[in-house]
Amino acid sequence: MTYDFNTIGALIGLVIAIILIIKKVHPAYSLILGALVGGLLGGGGLTTTVSTMVNGASSMMSSVLRIMTSGILAGALIKTGSAQKIAETIVDKLGQKRAIAAVSIATMIICAVGVFIDISVITVAPIALAIGKKANISKESLLLAMIGGGKAGNIISPNPNTIAASEAFNVDLTSLMLKNLIPALCALVVTIILATLLSKKKNGLMVEASDIEVNDTKLPNFFTAIIGPLVVIVLLALRPLADITIDPLIALPIGGLVCILVTRNFKDTISITEFGLSKVVGVSILLIGTGTIAGIVKASALQYDVINALEALSMPAFILAPLSGILMAAATASTTAGATIAAQTFAPTLIAEGVPCLAAAAMIHAGATVVDSLPHGSFFHATGGSVSMSIKARMSLIPYEALVGLTSTIVAVIMYLI
Template sequence: MDLQFTTLGALIGLVVAILLIIKKVQPAYGLILGALIGGLIGGGGLAGTVSTMVSGAGSMMSSVLRILTSGILAGALIKTGAAQKIAETIVDTIGEKRAIAALAVATMIICAVGVFIDIAVITVAPIALAIGERAGLSKSGILLAMIGGGKAGNIVSPNPNTIAVTEAFKLDLTAVMMKNLIPALCALIATIVLASLLAKKAGDGISQNDLEAAPAEKLPNALQAFAGPLTVIVLLALRPLAKISVDPLIALPLGGLVCILVTGNIRNLIPYTDFGLSKVIGVAILLIGTGTIAGIIKASALQKDMTALLSAMNMPAFILAPLSGILMAAATASTTAGSTVASQTFSGTLLSAGVPALSAAAMIHAGATVLDSLPHGSFFHATGGSVYMDIKNRMKLIPFEALIGLTSTIVAVILYLVAA
């Protein structure tokens, strides 16, 4: 593709989008407006800018379709109580004495089986608050345990961020998920260590007012709760094990239908799937907006200039993978948007530099979890609200979250270097 836009224009467009999001403009609109301004300043002209934006948004459609169908699984896990049962089973198995580890593992697994990270944290939060109050743990400690566990699960999940990276590099979803398994486990360990240090933080305890009086609800048993996620795992594993390719577009909703069926909620199929759609529609729309700015960035000189900068600094080309993931996720305050923009923009550059597609995808994906929870994103506020934490204390967790994401990123880079 001939370069149409200047690097300055692309960067100004990105900054405008960030500022609009910080000012609480709907993120999709902020990204679209930022793309338009960036394209015009970048010298593409109105017609060229709009054409590139439409093309960029169009490149997201396969990811959007998979994300929309994944809502069936998310809705099923949440509405049937399966997600809550999975969390309770893990906490009961590991024990309250190891509460921090239990909460981190529970959130990791819930996120890894296909629940969005913010929903995973919100699902585990009532259990975490109850355990934390009994054990005298701080809000900071339990929230970091859930966030870190969610970050670890997110890079080995069939969630929108993984789907977006997979699409950009034209890879198998299962392969991308498994590539970051070791980085995810290292992030989990870092989470447990850091959260344990914060767990005894003075003046940040949990009060009785923080505990929700949850209505009595009959949860499914453990076998029923795990049935849906296991169905997805088995279907996705057929490709590497038996050379039978089952697309996530099929596997994810099938897992949701199995969950609804085995929990005896078939009569609630329509309301549960409607609920699931309501949970993913925002992400799908965000991705369309992300596609517009990604199209401008991809058609700009930014890739060439960043590669030249790395060369001038004597840095190897593969560093572009984790670095782009970190920067784009920080810019959008979103793992999904960050990994999408980074992979869509720099996949060609990385592949032409000789970085294997799977390694590049893994490094970008891990990098996108470092600074994805900045205050101009919804994740920051949703997770803080889940444990009734004020913004000041929520801000203090960002460096710890970044360390957890950086752990998985560094491990992903090391694994690439070992394999190279």
């Protein structure tokens, strides 16, 4: 085995990055600085460290390009009102008696069709709060329903985390999305059960009249709203169904443009695409920073030491896939960053150990949803703010969220073993 950096240096770099993120330093800068310090302390020298960081960032470019073009779809779904219409229709059809299930399913579908998980929660939140007020459901229960549904949708979506995992293992994006379908459905069921149990607890934060937003914007009909996402699904499905490859770089923006056209918002195309770009710029920059530290970790002895530790504990090598996803997502408080670092670092090792690429990518991806919503990440604060929840109350949901993510992870592992 050959490596440029030792394990201690790589781990110190990760710890420094985590501390800086907690201290509110921009995550991209935190990861870059952590990579630099980790490389130097890892014994690589300045030239080798910088070169490895640059190579790591360069390896992210294909993912960044696909994510940037995915912004067209996300922007179209949000600005045309299509995402809101899809959510409202699902909630209306399931009714007030099934409010928690409706909120979970709505968030899952919005996320699954290409809207980022935090934006999915923010989109569904006004609808959830309105129905929560009528049904007397606490904010904690509503937010858990949305977050859990979002986690379920996230592992079957063409979102940045899925793209990053598929790129690292060189597997088809559609195949990876389908691979986690059963884990996603299991996570959805657990979400509904946990949120229902949580709604029965006393002393929950109830929805106030001031929390309700009135939206007078005219929305498209449901059929029109769903056409854009359906186009994306059909285009991506052509590879496994007809052996016709339509790259997500093409499929995602085409779906967004179709959404803009069928909702008759073509005059606003420029502003919609600019809005979509603004939503993915942050993720793209984060991925570049993630690439730098992923490069250092990948070129370190960490992966070999982890394998040796697993062997010493008599644990099978495939456990590395979900475990790395869980740990890296917890470290970065980000599904995307966690899945990317884990996949970039351990893909060669997992492949060498005989774990199929698709299964390994699915287990890492599912694992990255377990503890990805810690307070040092933006998702924690964005989702809490969507329902006007205090930090203390928001933190009380973390164990429930972890159970949802753990459900999909365990099911993904079981599916690999079967």
